[in-house]
Amino acid sequence: MFKAFWFNRRLRSYALQVLLVGAFLSGCIWLFINAQQNLAARGITAGFQFFGQPARFPISESVIDYTPEDSFGHAFKVGLVNTLFIASIVIVAATVLGLGLALARRSAHPLLKGCASTYIEVARNIPLVVQLLFWYSLVTINLPTAREALTPIPQVFLTLRGLFFPKLELSGEISLLWWAVLASITLVTLAFIVQKRERIVEGKAPPFIRISMIVSGGLLLLAWLVGGVSARWDVPKLEGFNFVGGSALTPEFLSLMVGLVIYSTAFDGEVIRSGIDSVAKGQWEAGEALGLSKGKILQLIVFPQSLRVIIPPMTSQYLSITKNTTLALAVGYPDIAFVVATTINQTGQAVEGILILMTVFLSISLAISIFMNWYNRRISSI
Amino acid sequence: MNSEANFVTLHPMDVRKPPLLRRSVLRDLFSSAGSSVATVLLAAVFLYALPKAINWVFISSVWPGGSGELCRATNGACWAFLWDKLRQILFGIYPPSEQWRPITVTILILVMGLVTLPPRYWRRWLLGLWLSGFVVSIILMRGGAMGLAYVPTTDWGGLPVTLLLAICSLGMGFPCAVALALGRRAEAPAVRYLCITIIEVVRGVPLVSLLFVASILLPLMLPQGMSIDKLLRAGIALTIFSAAYLAEIIRGGLQSLPKGQVEAAKALSLSWAQTILLIILPQAIRSVIPPLTNTAIVLIKNTSLVLIVGLYDLLSSARAALTDPNWPTPYTETYLFIAGIYFVICFGLSRYSNWIEMMLRARNGR
Numbered sequence: 001m002f003k004a005f006w007f008n009r010r011l012r013s014y015a016l017q018v019l020l021v022g023a024f025l026s027g028c029i030w031l032f033i034n035a036q037q038n039l040a041a042r043g044i045t046a047g048f049q050f051f052g053q054p055a056r057f058p059i060s061e062s063v064i065d066y067t068p069e070d071s072f073g074h075a076f077k078v079g080l081v082n083t084l085f086i087a088s089i090v091i092v093a094a095t096v097l098g099l100g101l102a103l104a105r106r107s108a109h110p111l112l113k114g115c116a117s118t119y120i121e122v123a124r125n126i127p128l129v130v131q132l133l134f135w136y137s138l139v140t141i142n143l144p145t146a147r148e149a150l151t152p153i154p155q156v157f158l159t160l161r162g163l164f165f166p167k168l169e170l171s172g173e174i175s176l177l178w179w180a181v182l183a184s185i186t187l188v189t190l191a192f193i194v195q196k197r198e199r200i201v202e203g204k205a206p207p208f209i210r211i212s213m214i215v216s217g218g219l220l221l222l223a224w225l226v227g228g229v230s231a232r233w234d235v236p237k238l239e240g241f242n243f244v245g246g247s248a249l250t251p252e253f254l255s256l257m258v259g260l261v262i263y264s265t266a267f268d269g270e271v272i273r274s275g276i277d278s279v280a281k282g283q284w285e286a287g288e289a290l291g292l293s294k295g296k297i298l299q300l301i302v303f304p305q306s307l308r309v310i311i312p313p314m315t316s317q318y319l320s321i322t323k324n325t326t327l328a329l330a331v332g333y334p335d336i337a338f339v340v341a342t343t344i345n346q347t348g349q350a351v352e353g354i355l356i357l358m359t360v361f362l363s364i365s366l367a368i369s370i371f372m373n374w375y376n377r378r379i380s381s382i
Numbered sequence: 383m384n385s386e387a388n389f390v391t392l393h394p395m396d397v398r399k400p401p402l403l404r405r406s407v408l409r410d411l412f413s414s415a416g417s418s419v420a421t422v423l424l425a426a427v428f429l430y431a432l433p434k435a436i437n438w439v440f441i442s443s444v445w446p447g448g449s450g451e452l453c454r455a456t457n458g459a460c461w462a463f464l465w466d467k468l469r470q471i472l473f474g475i476y477p478p479s480e481q482w483r484p485i486t487v488t489i490l491i492l493v494m495g496l497v498t499l500p501p502r503y504w505r506r507w508l509l510g511l512w513l514s515g516f517v518v519s520i521i522l523m524r525g526g527a528m529g530l531a532y533v534p535t536t537d538w539g540g541l542p543v544t545l546l547l548a549i550c551s552l553g554m555g556f557p558c559a560v561a562l563a564l565g566r567r568a569e570a571p572a573v574r575y576l577c578i579t580i581i582e583v584v585r586g587v588p589l590v591s592l593l594f595v596a597s598i599l600l601p602l603m604l605p606q607g608m609s610i611d612k613l614l615r616a617g618i619a620l621t622i623f624s625a626a627y628l629a630e631i632i633r634g635g636l637q638s639l640p641k642g643q644v645e646a647a648k649a650l651s652l653s654w655a656q657t658i659l660l661i662i663l664p665q666a667i668r669s670v671i672p673p674l675t676n677t678a679i680v681l682i683k684n685t686s687l688v689l690i691v692g693l694y695d696l697l698s699s700a701r702a703a704l705t706d707p708n709w710p711t712p713y714t715e716t717y718l719f720i721a722g723i724y725f726v727i728c729f730g731l732s733r734y735s736n737w738i739e740m741m742l743r744a745r746n747g748r
Contacts, residue, residue: 017570038606108417111420127684138713141714319586350599
């Protein structure tokens, strides 16, 4: 009986699977029961009831408004928005700079090429935490005080309290202007799509883009005049030991952004370079034979083809940039990981906090992968 | 007859210069307006920055033997601090009288690493060497046996901790990764989905959250009275993390293997275990050695994240050394030193990865 069972492959497979899943689940349940007992012993009620309670800890900077009287739920939202904010800035900046870096590394100019290669090797082979702490110490210790601020550009001040720059202040009926901006963007995008399609189908197209740009310029001007908008530069001024007015980037944000951009640009640059290298040499030569300039060949022939190679590794690159923003903990920028860590410290709701952190990143990862997979399908079907 | 179509030149054309075999550097530097601008700009930056850098590093700097007062007085680098604090940066708060032990462990691990590099040493004895080397390292660091004084892991620090975390996460992560990769390609759906879930969840969350789980959640999840050492917990988190990433690379190697290999093994009536161990894994892993090395670099760099859960690896020990009030706080110099150590290890490994890729390609005759 036992022998028959053992030598039946399917039965054996089923038995092993049931055993494995059973062991995994019972391990999880065991850990869960232990956690419940330990939490009960410490007087912590499990669950998300604490979400509505006031958080009572400060968040040094945030994209959306926050006060310590706000709830924990709101604090998580603030942290998440901060994470998304820094991640999107770094993704855009690192992609644009990465393209430049890839071109610099491919150029025939020996000095430029050497600088690009050196930069890539240095940035890629030093841990991100070390780089972030290095920039943070450079900003907070080696930069001058407000009185001796560096001014690389007039009215822009770099001090150990951060970067201060003028802010454009608009007064009057601004909502009309925002609608006009929205309408203009829509109009130009539509014109772009239509003109491109017309050119592909018909061979030539009316200058939709130029017309739409003129129209939107008029629209903006009209909104400006009708709304009675007036603009004013709010310039940072030195008062006491610090600057007042204008906009400011804190040292934490500055060092996190600079560190992440420098680190990610090196990786993005290598991804883009290998993508461009993957396009056959004949494509360049064919372009030259058609009399196109180097820039046009890159833009019209080589780059569209290299996207197929670039997109998959770039997706994981974007994902890792987003995950790397959690190293904000090292410099003290209040991202989602920082808020979660503070919450765990204050309330002891460790299970819930870590669950939130993981769920947030799993959903971001899923969203980016779905978007990039869709984009990749679109690209490769061309 | 149409004369234009049959136009033939009346004079011999000018002789063109042969293409240059080697273009001169000067020509590359000033080949066009754009490249001339780039040359001038870069040269200006170098001319501006180089004297300042030389001044900071060599001329105004305080060399070993100097004191904290001297460092405060100058605006150059404070190398004296690094020299004075070298032991604390490299070995943390390990008892000074016993510091020959972490020194031995560091040298042992580095030597084992060097021995592993040439492919002709990739034999079974190497596995034994690493296993025994790891056990010896732990005994040496921990003590409490063979007449060595006991040193708790809370006193460990610096370079040996970084190296131990790295080889623990890679060494234990690798067999787990092989199991996960095989499981992901298994026919049994329960096994497959379990492995996919583990791999994707671990790869989808940041390492920081796994370290939180290990340092905050795991102690909560164990029955009262049972506890796991803090360093070991961080090691477990790093191991799970590397296992998931290595598993995806090994899966790539498994997928690249032609189906005929399995069928041939079956025809020879090899068992499942024999097929895996003797036929599939050696070929699959050999084909993904370069990406494996690159992932190893990423994972070595990631060990520095244990700073966030308060463990004393190389980076944290250096930060602890900076708190001495007798010295100013030369953060820049210290971070440059730490960065230099990581750079030597990681850059060396990435060069090695390139070399091995070329060698494997040459051997495969591609």
